[in-house]
Amino acid sequence: MDAYEQITRNVSEVVTEDEVRALAESPDGKRAYVGYEPSGVLHIGHMLTATKLMELQDAGMDVTVLLADVHAYLNDKGSFEEIRDTAERMKAQFLAYGLDEEQTEFVLGSEFQFDREYVLDLHALELNTTLSRAERAMAEIKGGDSVKVSQAVYPLMQALDIVYLDVDLAIGGMEQRKVHMLARDVLPAIDEDAPTCMHTPLIADLSSGAGKMSSSTGTTISMEDSTKDIEEKVNAAFCPPTANPDPADDGTERENPVLQIFEYHVFPRFEQVVVERPEKYGGNLTYDDYASLEAELESGELHPMDAKTALASYLDELIAPGREKIRAQK
Numbered sequence: 001m002d003a004y005e006q007i008t009r010n011v012s013e014v015v016t017e018d019e020v021r022a023l024a025e026s027p028d029g030k031r032a033y034v035g036y037e038p039s040g041v042l043h044i045g046h047m048l049t050a051t052k053l054m055e056l057q058d059a060g061m062d063v064t065v066l067l068a069d070v071h072a073y074l075n076d077k078g079s080f081e082e083i084r085d086t087a088e089r090m091k092a093q094f095l096a097y098g099l100d101e102e103q104t105e106f107v108l109g110s111e112f113q114f115d116r117e118y119v120l121d122l123h124a125l126e127l128n129t130t131l132s133r134a135e136r137a138m139a140e141i142k143g144g145d146s147v148k149v150s151q152a153v154y155p156l157m158q159a160l161d162i163v164y165l166d167v168d169l170a171i172g173g174m175e176q177r178k179v180h181m182l183a184r185d186v187l188p189a190i191d192e193d194a195p196t197c198m199h200t201p202l203i204a205d206l207s208s209g210a211g212k213m214s215s216s217t218g219t220t221i222s223m224e225d226s227t228k229d230i231e232e233k234v235n236a237a238f239c240p241p242t243a244n245p246d247p248a249d250d251g252t253e254r255e256n257p258v259l260q261i262f263e264y265h266v267f268p269r270f271e272q273v274v275v276e277r278p279e280k281y282g283g284n285l286t287y288d289d290y291a292s293l294e295a296e297l298e299s300g301e302l303h304p305m306d307a308k309t310a311l312a313s314y315l316d317e318l319i320a321p322g323r324e325k326i327r328a329q330k
């Protein structure tokens, strides 16, 4: 794999390809970041971008994790003190998940977002952005029904973070894309470059394959899950023998979440995936890459039930160190 392929592996969107190609020419010392609103427990969405950060570290890039305490506050996630506490616990879980302590810089938003210069730049961005544009950018991020003024300030601060953290590449899930597009449009107004961005896919809801997996609705996987929880959730997952399931009866698009988790969570972290099967059912199956596992699920060589059992055990292995941390934090 060349550096560009490694950097863009498994991403849904690259903005722009030319910019990322330029980065890939000399990734050493370039910096990428993801920001997270602190929450008590990492879930599978956090883990997906964290995996991307690990891949970028492998490609030689430096990584910043922004623990966006002020953003969480603006998005109505609790008192500032509670959020700060949560940020510390989250950091420990990211390290347990596998981010390299030496190569990862953890920054709290409140460390720089109250600086006079930052605040003045923020006001300049406010002058250059309509409320409706800010509102649209937040459509997939905000909590609550109606948009508060704080949630209109939020995407502008996210744009400004890219400047103040001095990053070359902003990473986020697809739900962050409108904020990044706003950042690309508005940062030039304060004489800053439009940032280069990459967006990771959203995993479908585990039980239905429709919509996206989220901790607020449906089933999600988190670091708090016991081995048994994971087994139960994965066993109950939607897993037809195809990567392209038919839409649901009401026309909603569906994905195969079991395959998605293999692709985006398991294969990036393990050289090889072994599906254990008793001899009488043909013995173990070994896969060196995602495509061959997908092909055998489609051909019927790999039964969905065996795929699920294997998935549960790999996921369990991935989250076990973080689960230990959470127990110690209690």
Ligand code: TYR
Binding pocket: 034, 035, 036, 037, 066, 068, 071, 141, 157, 158, 159, 161, 162, 176
């Ligand atoms: N918007 C991100 C989320 O939905 C959090 C975030 C905050 C990301 C600030 C980056 C940033 O600079 O969780």
